[in-house]
Amino acid sequence: MSTPDDPRTSDPQDPEELRFHFTPSDEPKPEQETDNPHAKATTRVPEVIEALRDEFGDAVLEVERYANEDTVYVEKRKIRPICRFLKEQGFDYFADLGGIDNFTEEDRYEVFYNLVSTERQKRIRLKIRVDEEDMRVPSVVEVYRAANWNEREAYDMFGFTFVDHPDPRRMYMPEDFDYHPLRKEFPQLGVPGSLPLPPQTPDGELTMDPFAAAHGSKPVKSYEEPATDPDSE
Amino acid sequence: MAQPQKPNFPGHDLGDQFRFWPKHNEKIYERLESKHAWLEEKQAAAQGDGEPPATQKSELDPLENEMVLNIGPQHPATHGVLRCVVKLDGETIEKSVLDIGYLHRGIEKLAEHKTYQEFMPYTDRMDYLSPYSNNVAWCLAVEKLADIEVPERAQWIRMIMSELARISSHCLWLGVGMMDAGAVSGFVWTFQEREEIYSIMDEVAGARFTVSHSRIGGVSTDFSPRAIEMIRDFVEKFPDRVEGWEGLLNKNRIWIERNKGVGRVTKEEALELGLTGPNLRGSGVPYDIRRFEPYLKYDEVDFTIPVREEGDCLARYFLRLDEMKQSVRIIEQCLDRMTEGPIRADDAKQAYPSKDEVYYSMEGMIHDFMYTDVGTVPPKGAHSYHAIEAPKGELGFYLTSDGTGRPWRVRINAPSFTNLQAMEYMMEGSLVADTVVIIGSLDPVMGEADK
Numbered sequence: 001m002s003t004p005d006d007p008r009t010s011d012p013q014d015p016e017e018l019r020f021h022f023t024p025s026d027e028p029k030p031e032q033e034t035d036n037p038h039a040k041a042t043t044r045v046p047e048v049i050e051a052l053r054d055e056f057g058d059a060v061l062e063v064e065r066y067a068n069e070d071t072v073y074v075e076k077r078k079i080r081p082i083c084r085f086l087k088e089q090g091f092d093y094f095a096d097l098g099g100i101d102n103f104t105e106e107d108r109y110e111v112f113y114n115l116v117s118t119e120r121q122k123r124i125r126l127k128i129r130v131d132e133e134d135m136r137v138p139s140v141v142e143v144y145r146a147a148n149w150n151e152r153e154a155y156d157m158f159g160f161t162f163v164d165h166p167d168p169r170r171m172y173m174p175e176d177f178d179y180h181p182l183r184k185e186f187p188q189l190g191v192p193g194s195l196p197l198p199p200q201t202p203d204g205e206l207t208m209d210p211f212a213a214a215h216g217s218k219p220v221k222s223y224e225e226p227a228t229d230p231d232s233e
Numbered sequence: 234m235a236q237p238q239k240p241n242f243p244g245h246d247l248g249d250q251f252r253f254w255p256k257h258n259e260k261i262y263e264r265l266e267s268k269h270a271w272l273e274e275k276q277a278a279a280q281g282d283g284e285p286p287a288t289q290k291s292e293l294d295p296l297e298n299e300m301v302l303n304i305g306p307q308h309p310a311t312h313g314v315l316r317c318v319v320k321l322d323g324e325t326i327e328k329s330v331l332d333i334g335y336l337h338r339g340i341e342k343l344a345e346h347k348t349y350q351e352f353m354p355y356t357d358r359m360d361y362l363s364p365y366s367n368n369v370a371w372c373l374a375v376e377k378l379a380d381i382e383v384p385e386r387a388q389w390i391r392m393i394m395s396e397l398a399r400i401s402s403h404c405l406w407l408g409v410g411m412m413d414a415g416a417v418s419g420f421v422w423t424f425q426e427r428e429e430i431y432s433i434m435d436e437v438a439g440a441r442f443t444v445s446h447s448r449i450g451g452v453s454t455d456f457s458p459r460a461i462e463m464i465r466d467f468v469e470k471f472p473d474r475v476e477g478w479e480g481l482l483n484k485n486r487i488w489i490e491r492n493k494g495v496g497r498v499t500k501e502e503a504l505e506l507g508l509t510g511p512n513l514r515g516s517g518v519p520y521d522i523r524r525f526e527p528y529l530k531y532d533e534v535d536f537t538i539p540v541r542e543e544g545d546c547l548a549r550y551f552l553r554l555d556e557m558k559q560s561v562r563i564i565e566q567c568l569d570r571m572t573e574g575p576i577r578a579d580d581a582k583q584a585y586p587s588k589d590e591v592y593y594s595m596e597g598m599i600h601d602f603m604y605t606d607v608g609t610v611p612p613k614g615a616h617s618y619h620a621i622e623a624p625k626g627e628l629g630f631y632l633t634s635d636g637t638g639r640p641w642r643v644r645i646n647a648p649s650f651t652n653l654q655a656m657e658y659m660m661e662g663s664l665v666a667d668t669v670v671i672i673g674s675l676d677p678v679m680g681e682a683d684k
Contacts, residue, residue, distance in 0.1 A: 038377035038619060040526040067377050067617045092504050093520065095620075096646040100633055112631065114618060114646070118504070118520050125618065146507025149654040157341075167264060172334035172683060174257035181342055188346050196254075 039068035045124050046070075048089060055085055069125065071112075076128040076137060083113065083126070083143045091115040091124060094144035097151060099130075099158040103184045108132045109158060113140070113147075130160060139165040157182035189214050261318055261330055265301065268328045298323045302665070306335045310413060310669040313679030315653070321665060329660040331653060336683035344643035348608035349375045350449055350585075352643070357443035359647065360681040362405050363398035365434070366623040368447035373528055374619040374630035375449050379611040381583045387451035388529045389571040393464065394437065394446065395529075395621075396560040396567075400471070401430040402624035403553045406676045407478065410550070413673040414491040419481065426474055429467055436460040449609055450584025451577030465568060468561045475557055482550070492547040496659045496671040499544055506655035509648045510626025512675055515552045516544035522622040534566045546674035583609060608638040618646075625649050625676060649682035 044065075049072055053060050059078040064071040074082050096114040107129035115124050130137055139162040140147045151162045153171040159180040162168060169175065177195055179186055192209035199206055201224065209215060300321050305311040314335035320328040340359070344352045356367035369391045376383060383391075404423040411419030431441040437460045438446035438453065446453050456464075482488045498508065503516035513520055521538045523531040539555035541548035578584040581600035590597030613636025620629030626648030635641040652675050659675075660668055 036377060036380050037382040038373060038528070040528075042526040043618075066615050067380070069617055071616070094507050095627065096618075096629065096631065096644070098631065098644040100642045100644075112644075114629075114631070116520075118518060118525075121525060123526075123618075144507075145505050146651065146654065149650065167268075169260050169264060170334075172337040174254035174334075175260045176254045176256045181339060186342075188342060 036067040041068075042121055043067075043069040043123050045122050048086070048091075048122065048124055051089060052082065052085070056082060069123075071125045071127055073127050073129065076130060079113070079126065079128050080138045080140055080143060083115075083140045086115055086124065086126075087143055090117040090120050091122075093118050094146040094150075095123070097140075097147050097154060099154045099160060099182070101158060101182065101184045106131060109135075109160070111137055111154060111160065115144075135159060136161045136163050138163050141165055156180070159183070261332055262301070265318055265320055265328055265330050268330065299327075304668065306332075311672060312409065312677060314683075315672070315677065315679055317660065317668065319660065319665070319668070324664050324666070326660050326663055326665060326668070329657055331657045333650075333653060333679070333682055336679045338684070340684050341643050341645060344640055346639065348605075348638045349379075349640065350604070350608050352640075353447070354443065354445050357445055358680055359645070359684070360402070360623060360625060360628070360649070360678045361442070362678055363395075363402040363624045364442065364444050365394045365398040365446065366402075366621065367628065368445060369395050369529075370619070370621045370623060370628045371630060372447045372449050373621060374617070374632055375609060375611075377617045377619045378615055378632045378634055379449075379583070379609045381450050381578055381580075381609070383451055383578065384575045385530075385572050386455070386574040387576045389567050390452050390456060390576065391447060392529045392531070392534075393564050393567045393571075394434075394444075396563050397430050397433060397464070397467075399560050399624040400557050401427050402676075403557050404430075406553060406673070407550075410670075410673040411482070411488075413669045414488060416488070419478070422474075422478070426471065429463075433460065433463050433467060436463055448577060448585055450580070451575070455576050461568065464564065468564050468568075471561055472558060475554060479554065489547065491667075491670055492550060492674070493545060495546045495667045496663065496674060497543070497545040498655070498659060500542075502658075503544065503655070506658060507651045508626075508655045509651050510622070510624070511549055511552050511556060512652055512655070513626065514539065515541045515549040517542040522620050522627055526620075528619070528621055530567075531563075533570075534563050536563050536566075546670055549674045606638075610636065610638050612636060620646065623648055625678065625681070626652065628681075645684055647681040647684060649677040649679070650684075653677050653682050 049060070049063055049070060052072065052074075056074070056078060059075040059082065061073040061075060064073070093116040094113075095116045096112075098112060100110040100112065102108055102110060109130040109132070111128050111130060113126040115126070116122070117124075128137065137160045139151055141151065141162075142164070148165075148167065149171060151160075151165055152167065152169060154160050155162060155165075155168065156170040156173055157180055170177070173181065174195070179191060179194060181190075189211040190209075192212070192215055197207040197210060209217070212218060298321075302319050302321055304317040304319065306314040306316040311317070316332040316335065318330045318332060319326045340355045343355060347355075353368060353371060356371045357364035359367050372391075375381075404427045408420040408423030408427075411417075411423075434444050434446075435441045437456060438444040440446075498506070498512075498516045500517040503513050503518055508516065509520075517540060519538055519540045522528070523536075524538055536559045539552050539559065541552045577587065581604065585604050586597045586600045591601045592598075611632075611634035613634065616631070616633040618629055618631040620627045622628075627646065628648055629646035631644035631646065632640050633642040656671065656675050656677070659671055663671065
């Protein structure tokens with residue numbers, strides 16, 4: 001595909017295409033997108049977005065583009081039919097799914113779906129917004145079987161409830177764990193006592209907090225300190 | 234000696250049993266029982282009505298062929314800490330449930346608390362068999378997000394080293410794969426080649442294993458003349474070594490019979506299950522990121538993407554050997570076409586200044602300090618996905634920026650994770666002895682799958 005947005009086909013003689021040094025700014029400027037040296041032609045899918053708009057109308061909320069990558073925001077309740085439609089359109093390979101915690105009042109979470117069409121050589125990213133009040137997300141496992149573990153992981157890390165998921169278990173953390181670690185309010189060093197770990201000595205007690213020193217309490221030692229006699233100064 | 238303290242789980246009376254995470258294991262066994270319940274329901278419906286009573290169940294299995302077997306997590310054949318809970322009917326696996334997460338370190342969470350450059354050493358420890366590929370994947374993802382252009386020489390260096398990493402990873406896969414099938418001496422032979430790649434890494438990066446040589450905006454150090462000599466030496470004699478292995482295995486009856494027809498996946502299944510990398514191409518899908526959306530200079534070198542149609546372990550073996558030969562071709566072309574020039578972007582906001590600048594100029598030192606403290610700052614709200622073809626498959630990073638020097642969210646699309654998911658289905662219907670070969674041939678690395 002040779003659109004004028006493709007950096008490899010752009011004409012460097014054109015004064016419009018002059019490259020400027022990158023300065024950080026709050027909003028990505030539209031001309032930066034086409035200038036990105038790592039932009040790929042595979043990530044631009046205007047015709048697919050058109051088809052989606054024709055088929056689903058208002059369920060396609062907005063389209064964002066950065067670094068030549070199209071991201072389509074769609075309505076949460078429509079995600080399964082949209083995925084099915086895209087699969088019919090040739091997006092046969094499910095690459096990735098995951099959550100994002102934006103830590104905002106409304107629509108706190110996002111779930112993204114990276115889909116690939118091996119025949120059309122295209123990628124598309126769908127995104128849905130999920131509010132904290134309603135963490136239910138329709139599962140797309142019946143459309144893309146490969147989404148199974150990714151959805152389990154998103155549930156584990158963020159606590160989404162994937163409706164109609166065939167195997168709603170945690171992916172990495174044990175079932176006995178009560179938190180969702182990738183949420184922004186979860187501390188980096190974990191919650192003491194949330195996950196008992198094996199004792200540090202054969203006869204010792206369970207390790208309740210592996211980062212005890214960081215939490216201000218006495219760390220568990222894997223060895224026994226020699227008994228000190230207070231009178232032998 | 235004092236009695237060991239019994240763990241106390243609120244709400245669970247474990248008695249004298251010492252068990253960790255009781256709910257976790259219960260759920261796994263529950264899942265094992267309920268999986269494919271539809272099939273059993275259908276069988277029961279064909280025989281009579283509904284669920285057969287408990288007495289009848291034992292009559293169905295009078296010899297008690299059924300058993301539940303836990304393979305791993307601590308087992309040499311699982312290549313790390315993979316736990317397979319399988320339900321057996323004699324020697325055949327009826328159902329399988331994989332349990333991963335024993336190496337979960339939460340690096341996606343850790344990344345949110347680090348600058349982009351600080352996160353680099355963590356990528357070494359993801360797929361620890363080919364650290365250089367992970368470094369490159371991370372750098373390219375950040376460079377795409379922050380719009381940083383990499384000098385040409387750095388791109389050639391990255392390409393050479395990633396292909397060496399691919400060879401190194403495939404060497405380990407072959408050695409361990411042979412050992413899984415019973416040929417222990419092959420392990421030592423492929424490790425000889427890996428040792429040579431380690432020496433090259435040592436010469437180039439200063440570290441043998443966890444290299445962290447790539448930098449955002451370029452690479453850390455240029456090749457020394459000796460390094461180029463070592464790489465040339467290696468690519469010259471490596472094809473002969475591959476031929477030697479082929480001579481050993483291609484007509485070896487044990488190897489063929491252990492691999493042929495084992496773990497077969499059709500093209501449609503492979504796409505549906507989301508297999509990636511050599512495993513996907515072994516089933517006839519020519520999906521390789523180096524071709525699909527060329528990064529670095531892959532669109533400027535001449536190489537082929539080996540594809541096989543059979544989709545069994547033997548096909549994946551042939552395919553990986555072919556891939557190693559193609560990697561050698563790529564490295565040779567890179568060495569010939571590598572240009573002289575800078576190895577890092579010359580902009581203090583995009584990359585570290587060179588050590589000469591840092592030691593001998595005040596600005597250089599300030600830039601070095603600022604880059605360590607703040608680092609690269611992508612625009613607010615920017616998000617992008619960049620994937621590379623790592624030895625195991627598509628390794629992608631989906632980054633979201635909030636306009637600070639630390640990523641807001643890092644999503645790692647790890648190839649071993651997607652491959653393992655497919656393995657759960659591939660194991661069903663195979664023999665217990667074949668699981669070892671299937672795990673070996675899919676080549677999962679738990680450091681990456683568990684993040």
